[in-house]
Amino acid sequence: MDPIVLAAATALVGAMATDAWQQTRTAVMAWWRKVHPERAETVQAELEATQSQMLAARERGDIQTEEALAGVWRLRLQQMLDEDPAIGPELQRLLDEHLTPALSSSELSRMRQIITAHAHDQSRQFIAGRDQRITGL
Numbered sequence: 292m293d294p295i296v297l298a299a300a301t302a303l304v305g306a307m308a309t310d311a312w313q314q315t316r317t318a319v320m321a322w323w324r325k326v327h328p329e330r331a332e333t334v335q336a337e338l339e340a341t342q343s344q345m346l347a348a349r350e351r352g353d354i355q356t357e358e359a360l361a362g363v364w365r366l367r368l369q370q371m372l373d374e375d376p377a378i379g380p381e382l383q384r385l386l387d388e389h390l391t392p393a394l395s396s397s398e399l400s401r402m403r404q405i406i407t408a409h410a411h412d413q414s415r416q417f418i419a420g421r422d423q424r425i426t427g428l
Contacts, residue, residue: 292369295383300364302390304357305398307342308349318389327371328380 306315316338324331341360348356370380391399 292365293372293379295379295386296365296368297374299382300368301361301391301392302386303364303375304341304345304361306390306393307338307345309393309395309398311393312342313388318379318385322381325376326381335396390392 304314305320306312309315319338320331320335323334327334342362345357345360348354348360368382372382
């Protein structure tokens with residue numbers, strides 16, 4: 292699964308429990324209308340349902356349900372990215388400008404723990420939680 296998808300879905304579900312959710316939801320819906328306008332109404336209803344489930348799970352301390360909800364959005368975002376790789380930069384921008392800033396420090400820490408990378412043979416991977424500068428390659 293693409294690391295941006297892992298981060299975005301985790302941040303999306305985490306942001307649902309924050310005071311910034313209404314603003315974040317507005318940004319998510321604007322992004323969705325841009326990349327898949329035909330699905331926007333359905334997605335809006337699904338976001339509202341997910342938020343209700345997320346808040347109920349949070350009240351119960353049900354981390355497994357929270358993870359499952361993030362998993363549903365990971366699958367959805369990965370499918371979108373697979374269908375149209377050109378949306379990757381837009382998803383990254385949504386993550387950087389709206390999802391990540393909405394998270395509390397504990398949610399941000401949780402999101403960063405989920406992102407992992409594996410390099411094999413002579414390959415390299417570069418993952419950063421924020422800015423990254425690579426020189427001398």
